[in-house]
Amino acid sequence: MFKNIAVVGAGAVGFYYGGLLARNGEPVTLIGRQANVDAINKNGLFLETASFKETVRVNATTDMSVVKDADLVLLCVKTLDTVSAAREARAFMRPDAIMISMQNGVDNAERIKEELDFDVISAAVYVAAAVPQPGVLKHTGRGDLVIGGDFPETLLKQIAEMFATAGMPCAISAALPQQMWTKLVMNCAYNAQCALTACSYGTLVSDPGAIQNMMTLADECIAVAKAKGIVLDPADIRDRVLKLGPAMPTTFSSTYQDLAKGKLTEIDSLNGYIAEQGKRYGVPTPLNAAMHALVRLRETRKPA
Amino acid sequence: MFKNIAVVGAGAVGFYYGGLLARNGEPVTLIGRQANVDAINKNGLFLETASFKETVRVNATTDMSVVKDADLVLLCVKTLDTVSAAREARAFMRPDAIMISMQNGVDNAERIKEELDFDVISAAVYVAAAVPQPGVLKHTGRGDLVIGGDFPETLLKQIAEMFATAGMPCAISAALPQQMWTKLVMNCAYNAQCALTACSYGTLVSDPGAIQNMMTLADECIAVAKAKGIVLDPADIRDRVLKLGPAMPTTFSSTYQDLAKGKLTEIDSLNGYIAEQGKRYGVPTPLNAAMHALVRLRETRKPA
Numbered sequence: 036m037f038k039n040i041a042v043v044g045a046g047a048v049g050f051y052y053g054g055l056l057a058r059n060g061e062p063v064t065l066i067g068r069q070a071n072v073d074a075i076n077k078n079g080l081f082l083e084t085a086s087f088k089e090t091v092r093v094n095a096t097t098d099m100s101v102v103k104d105a106d107l108v109l110l111c112v113k114t115l116d117t118v119s120a121a122r123e124a125r126a127f128m129r130p131d132a133i134m135i136s137m138q139n140g141v142d143n144a145e146r147i148k149e150e151l152d153f154d155v156i157s158a159a160v161y162v163a164a165a166v167p168q169p170g171v172l173k174h175t176g177r178g179d180l181v182i183g184g185d186f187p188e189t190l191l192k193q194i195a196e197m198f199a200t201a202g203m204p205c206a207i208s209a210a211l212p213q214q215m216w217t218k219l220v221m222n223c224a225y226n227a228q229c230a231l232t233a234c235s236y237g238t239l240v241s242d243p244g245a246i247q248n249m250m251t252l253a254d255e256c257i258a259v260a261k262a263k264g265i266v267l268d269p270a271d272i273r274d275r276v277l278k279l280g281p282a283m284p285t286t287f288s289s290t291y292q293d294l295a296k297g298k299l300t301e302i303d304s305l306n307g308y309i310a311e312q313g314k315r316y317g318v319p320t321p322l323n324a325a326m327h328a329l330v331r332l333r334e335t336r337k338p339a
Numbered sequence: 340m341f342k343n344i345a346v347v348g349a350g351a352v353g354f355y356y357g358g359l360l361a362r363n364g365e366p367v368t369l370i371g372r373q374a375n376v377d378a379i380n381k382n383g384l385f386l387e388t389a390s391f392k393e394t395v396r397v398n399a400t401t402d403m404s405v406v407k408d409a410d411l412v413l414l415c416v417k418t419l420d421t422v423s424a425a426r427e428a429r430a431f432m433r434p435d436a437i438m439i440s441m442q443n444g445v446d447n448a449e450r451i452k453e454e455l456d457f458d459v460i461s462a463a464v465y466v467a468a469a470v471p472q473p474g475v476l477k478h479t480g481r482g483d484l485v486i487g488g489d490f491p492e493t494l495l496k497q498i499a500e501m502f503a504t505a506g507m508p509c510a511i512s513a514a515l516p517q518q519m520w521t522k523l524v525m526n527c528a529y530n531a532q533c534a535l536t537a538c539s540y541g542t543l544v545s546d547p548g549a550i551q552n553m554m555t556l557a558d559e560c561i562a563v564a565k566a567k568g569i570v571l572d573p574a575d576i577r578d579r580v581l582k583l584g585p586a587m588p589t590t591f592s593s594t595y596q597d598l599a600k601g602k603l604t605e606i607d608s609l610n611g612y613i614a615e616q617g618k619r620y621g622v623p624t625p626l627n628a629a630m631h632a633l634v635r636l637r638e639t640r641k642p643a
């Protein structure tokens with residue numbers, strides 16, 4: 036058992052995974068922005084999931100130095116803040132403490148390793164959730180995760196069991212890179228289209244034009260993955276893209292949510308990452324580049 | 340001189356060209372929707388152009404049957420309504436009356452010919468304008484036009500002189516199809532991107548990602564034009580695309596304006612037309628197809 040778990044970044048992902056751990060009695064401290072911290076310290080963290088509505092008491096603070104007490108740190112910040120948040124947390128972390136990157140994108144662990152020479156466990160997290168107001172989590176789909184990497188099997192098992200016991204199925208996979216890339220493709224196919232059109236995943240997947248875009252976006256991603264040595268099965272990927280919408284019909288992407296709140300998005304780590312890597316490896320990615328450019332421009336405007 | 344000029348469709352284009360003709364003493368009647376007709380009958384048509392602000396008295400009605408008195412009909416409806424409006428007007432038109440299509444897109448005259456077996460003069464109209472409220476035109480750029488087609492030279496000259504005398508430079512061109520296609524490419528490069536990002540033409544043209552999209556969109560258009568026998572010079576087209584934004588930096592596309600008002604757009608006649616013709620001729624148009632799909636989806640949502 037971990038004696039103290041710090042969740043760095045109190046958004047939808049941090050609230051969901053950290054909140055459910057706290058609900059199961061794990062010693063969780065959420066580290067986030069003032070508005071969320073104030074709301075949680077006053078009213079607790081309100082979890083509205085598909086199966087229950089419940090207020091969970093959990094420690095919350097804006098003070099990163101509490102990381103010094105943690106033996107497990109869940110990095111749940113936006114990918115824009117990956118390196119800066121990891122660096123700040125690392126300054127306080129005990130040498131034997133473990134960090135898990137629970138973020139979108141495929142290169143967070145790589146970036147942290149490059150910048151801080153520090154090995155973190157990677158997780159592919161699958162959850163549809165939003166923070167409609169400070170201290171409130173609205174969960175609309177899934178909530179499982181996959182972990183992996185070059186860490187002792189006993190440690191990975193301990194982590195997986197902790198999540199599973201708290202109601203979040205957690206697999207350990209040797210094929211984690213493929214799984215993270217597969218998730219990236221889903222994000223590239225849905226996030227920007229949802230953000231630019233203000234249409235839910237269910238609406239997108241019922242539109243032939245949007246589906247055609249998804250297929251083109253996915254094909255570009257698969258080609259970039261291949262250039263980087265990650266083999267994805269095109270038929271499997273297309274099938275997963277087509278099934279995601281029906282499985283989460285009412286979901287709006289985090290990219291949409293960020294734009295609606297007037298915040299910067301993670302688009303640089305999604306379609307932008309594909310476009311950048313495509314350029315590096317000489318793989319054409321016009322549609323991912325287009326989505327990246329459109330969302331970036333939209334970020335400069337007022338919320339929709 | 341024409342004895343009676345009916346403007347079918349009282350939006351930005353009809354207000355601008357019809358309004359400036361009326362201001363110059365031409366016998367113009369605007370035919371449009373109730374809100375605009377009421378505002379014009381009560382207060383006149385208010386023209387706010389780059390060079391003057393003036394209220395123009397002009398006849399306005401919702402009644403299409405007044406077309407029976409016209410010897411010249413300016414068709415200024417959205418391309419969605421091209422055939423239906425032409426059919427309705429045609430039912431009242433004198434046999435010797437002339438119609439000019441003053442619309443976006445390249446196939447209005449063709450569609451009218453196919454559906455109604457009726458020859459209309461085509462015009463490429465160049466004007467940046469909006470109707471911020473009923474009976475009010477805000478003009479932000481250009482205001483010239485080019486006409487052409489298989490009509491008597493004397494008639495075309497008479498029309499061109501009428502517009503020119505009223506302050507709207509009007510060329511007669513044997514290369515009208517190229518000019519209409521060139522305008523279509525500009526629309527395909529700017530309209531959807533502006534609508535999806537809520538960024539002005541000036542902002543778009545200062546963004547490398549948006550420029551890259553414009554070039555890809557333009558290249559797809561040029562390839563489709565070529566398949567249809569219309570030869571466009573790629574270097575010239577690219578140059579025009581890059582110069583449009585700086586020439587109209589504060590402009591927002593009609594597509595943006597339509598979405599903002601919760602109205603259907605003309606996207607089927609712009610990027611949608613390129614995607615459709617690309618499919619017909621086997622020319623790949625993934626980015627035009629994407630823009631078409633995104634704007635179509637956006638039409639189903641509430642105004643931004």
